[in-house]
Amino acid sequence: METDQTKVISVLVENKPGVLHGVANLFRRRNFNIESITVGLSENIDTSRMTITVKGDEKTLEQVVKQLAKLIDVLKVEELEPGHFVMRELALIKVNVPTTKDRSDIINCVEVFRGRIIDVSTDSLTVEITGTPDKLDAFLKLMQTNGIIELARTGITALARGAKTVRIDE
């Protein structure tokens, strides 16, 4: 058996209804494994950028790229080269704070991780934190001691470093 690896794929698609359905449908139908998918506008108003993290062996990942490229509304698909792209994920975490000491511990932690407190109530704090998935994992591990009430992670979004781009060449 080939070993599974995780890859990040940058996909430019038409910014119109039904496109996400087509992509999601493809992953389901072909039995591909999505770790995360994020979608938003790209540098062109008529184009959206999807950042898809997939897990699979080499052959499966090759098929993911090729099958995506076949969709008519997909304009460009490129695998981001490991080590040559930047990626970020955002998480919102609502943490339990029963005592004042807990509160100051958490605030310290948030500062170390360069997060922000964005909501405060008597029993909880909501933290916004951005970074690589590893950094988020590390932060979440620390928060688990207090008890995480709610968690929302966006999944990663990414761009190639420097002069390298994934753009539509007209």
Added chain:
Amino acid sequence: MTKMSGAKVLVESLEQQNVDVIFGILGGAILPVYDALCGNEKIRHILARHEQGAAHAAEGYARASGRVGVCIATSGPGATNLVTGIANAYLDSSPLIAITGQVPSTGVNSSYMIGKDAFQEADIIGITTPITKHNYQPRTIAEIQPMVNAAFYIASSGRPGPVLIDLPKNVQSDIADVDMGITGKIEARGYKPALTPDLTKISKAVDLLANAVEPMILAGGGVISANASDELTQMSDLLIAPVATTFMGKGAFPECHPLSVGCIGMHGNPAANRLIGETDVLLAVGTRFSDRATANLDTFAPNAKKIHIDIDPAELGKNIDVDVPIVGDAKVSLKLLHNAAAKKLPKMKVNAWWSKRIKETKEQLSPLLKDRPKELVPKALLIELRKLLPVDTIVTTEVGQNQMWSALYFQALKPRTFISSGGLGTMGFGFPAAIGAKVACPDRPVVDIAGDGSFLMTEQELACSVAEKIPVIVIVLNNSVLGMVAQWQRMLYNRRYMAVHLGKTPDFVKLAEAYGAQGLRVNSIEEFQKAVKTALNSDVTTVIDVPIGSENDVVPFVPPGCGLPQQRGDY
């Protein structure tokens, strides 16, 4: 700019695509389009009796003619009844346009209905997303013509396939100022099929072929859809390589040619299955290496370096690993490969041993060269049928034993003369497909080789063929059993027959007559000859009922999970 309804825009857009026939059934949500078709002299509408029949007929038309087939239905059940036909065209890569009506998308007050579970509403865009090359739902009249243009381009170019256009009723009936000028610009910027192969890959392929001792060619349906049969024959002549086809490639290479070894596969020609295990360089063109063609991949062409030409990049490396993957149109690529190889020809030694081996293997294993039974069994019947039919006759089949017997015993001599549901395996495909093929080629005989089980799935189209005066011939190999699954129960489930016996099947002669068609029953080869001749001279559809025994097997057979060399069964 002219004031026109959306329905009129659709019909004029179809005319601009030179559509001369559409197969369909109307209903409430597509009425404005039918109103726009009323009195139209350029487009013939053929009223099917079930939407599945309309879709298969449109595919039969497409595969016989090489043009795009068009079918049309109303919203809801009309649209969902097309689904099997669309899926069939998707798996067999046939150019098909399906047009469906949809409930209104906008309107004053609360008269818009999409998403409200309106009467006869079905999310056909959602349903067909995984079985179409693309689908469209125009929401304004201005979108219709560009979408129709793009739909035809997408359906017919690259790897062909079905495209669906779902037209909300208000978009059909509303009126707007439209410019119907033909721009020629296709609005599908994400779609760029690559036709011309990478030349470095071609030269790598030539290197492999030049050093081949036992070269072999495997031709798939892509050779037929690219109209590349002549190039295939030239390639085979140059290499002196035997040509096997996949089931979908049947007809790509004349099966009477000395280098033809027939179809590979689960029920393939044993000569083809054996030689593919021996070849050292396999040139595969326009095939996706389906499981039914290759059987177990561990023993598929184990000694061969593989060159794979396909227009769909995703097929390269999908099912099998190849040494030289080539993305390109089969015709263009074969021509380039041939020309490049021909320059190196002096280095290509004809291997007398391989030529002898091909001849020997055919003589020893080819089912057609073995004893020919005298009694009325499928083999004798199909060999006889080939003799009775003109070379350019179009044959369709249903699915199951009738289909595999046809693959083994009925020689296809020209491309686009053998039309069958290979990928989806749709019982009931053959008869409506025959109707469509006859519409495309009215001057040629069209014959559906059927089984009783399959024919019963779409026999209502007899009404269509009689009313629309589209005479075809249906030969029912009548064994009163769902033969292929019964064979599997016999061979693999210890003869535990469950739900395969059809009991007293209808009297097919009377059935034909009830529809106003001609029905004939035959009980010997002589009667069969006479009936086929009568049918060929008839201007009405003829059903020939041929009672055969209920325990005929299609042999030889590669059991599921086994490799091609493990083909078994006396034949």
